[in-house]
Amino acid sequence: MNSSVAPQAARPHRTDKAPPPDAALAIRARIVAAFGRHFLARTDDGRLLPCVPRGKRSEAVCGDQVLLAPGDPPLAIDRVLPRRNALWREDQWRSKMFAANIDRVLLVTAAVPGVNHGLIGRALIATDAAGIPVTLLLNKCDLPQAEAARAEVSLYRDLGYDVLELSVRSAPDAARQTLLPLLSGQTCLLLGASGVGKSSLTNLLVPDAAAATGEISAALSAGRHTTTATRLYPIPGLPGGSDLMDSPGFQSFGLHHLSVSQLQHAFPEIRARLGQCRFHNCTHRNEPGCVFTADPQAISPARLQLYRTIHAELTAPQPR
Ligand SMILES: Nc1nc2c(ncn2[C@@H]2O[C@H](COP(=O)(O)OP(=O)(O)OP(=O)(O)O)[C@@H](O)[C@H]2O)c(=O)[nH]1
Ligand SMILES: [Mg+2]
Ligand SMILES: [Zn+2]
Numbered sequence: 001m002n003s004s005v006a007p008q009a010a011r012p013h014r015t016d017k018a019p020p021p022d023a024a025l026a027i028r029a030r031i032v033a034a035f036g037r038h039f040l041a042r043t044d045d046g047r048l049l050p051c052v053p054r055g056k057r058s059e060a061v062c063g064d065q066v067l068l069a070p071g072d073p074p075l076a077i078d079r080v081l082p083r084r085n086a087l088w089r090e091d092q093w094r095s096k097m098f099a100a101n102i103d104r105v106l107l108v109t110a111a112v113p114g115v116n117h118g119l120i121g122r123a124l125i126a127t128d129a130a131g132i133p134v135t136l137l138l139n140k141c142d143l144p145q146a147e148a149a150r151a152e153v154s155l156y157r158d159l160g161y162d163v164l165e166l167s168v169r170s171a172p173d174a175a176r177q178t179l180l181p182l183l184s185g186q187t188c189l190l191l192g193a194s195g196v197g198k199s200s201l202t203n204l205l206v207p208d209a210a211a212a213t214g215e216i217s218a219a220l221s222a223g224r225h226t227t228t229a230t231r232l233y234p235i236p237g238l239p240g241g242s243d244l245m246d247s248p249g250f251q252s253f254g255l256h257h258l259s260v261s262q263l264q265h266a267f268p269e270i271r272a273r274l275g276q277c278r279f280h281n282c283t284h285r286n287e288p289g290c291v292f293t294a295d296p297q298a299i300s301p302a303r304l305q306l307y308r309t310i311h312a313e314l315t316a317p318q319p320r
Helices: 117-129 146-158 172-183 198-205 214-220 260-266 301-315
Strands: 027-035 038-043 048-053 065-069 075-080 086-090 095-100 104-110 134-139 162-165 187-192 231-234 243-246
Touching (some): 038 075, 048 065, 086 117, 095 187, 104 117, 104 146, 117 146, 117 301, 134 146, 134 198, 146 162, 172 198, 187 198, 198 243, 260 301
Parallel strands (some): 048 075, 104 134, 134 162, 187 243
Antiparallel strands (some): 027 065, 038 048, 086 095, 231 243
């Protein structure tokens, strides 16, 4: 379970019972939407093609490069090409891949519903382990709660992460100007809890996206309207290859797919002082002579607690 390299990350997969693909006839495309077993892929010349996996298992995720067999729609996905990277979460029961082939994660938090350190900390660990650069976005800075949220995210700035502030609602032009340099020529994934404004930001940058946001359901009094599938959109006005992915908000973020070493290296403050504890194999949980227990400057109590909680999750005996 705790293997450091996920099996899906690097290998090309043939979907079940695929005949040998004829490279000359195959259509190369990128998955831009996944709804259960139904996918939408975009060719380099901009055609959108409905497609389905050949066998029972649907291994493709948003962002994957695939080879499609020519034929009547929906086309069969013959092969998922090797991934540069993939981001996913995994708990005791199941694993969920968010997306693949990502240049940067834009990890969104907001003044309302507030900064959730558990989710942010875990998402930062997962992106580090996947080798994907990350930028934190603090949205809804127009709200009175922004001051408190700013104080909360300063922790991440101090740890060396890039943190950008914006208000999609009250300062859309400034938000665009802040983000465009990061987005140019890149595939960026918006990631974050529900209601932080990922789809609002998508609609700002991709006016044709019509991504569902909170308002739509308010108008229909149908309760909250929340994104249910990851989608990839080309960003107009930027060079080709500038793509934005909107994803559903997450409430939990299991990290069962990581090794203890990946966990320790993903905490900048732990990485900086590895090897300084009395025991070389210190787990930083309860050993004597642990620098993180002894020196309150080494790591904040909340971050140390998060580390210990995740360490316990990774090393707990697996249920039979
Ligand atoms: N005050 C304020 N509200 C905002 C801002 N950006 C977005 N919102 C509102 O926040 C609510 C949620 O926004 P969404 O864009 O649907 O959030 P989401 O992150 O896509 O949520 P999920 O799809 O559930 O993950 C909507 O009512 C937006 O209008 C902002 O900058 N300021
Ligand atoms: Mg959304
Ligand atoms: Zn230690």
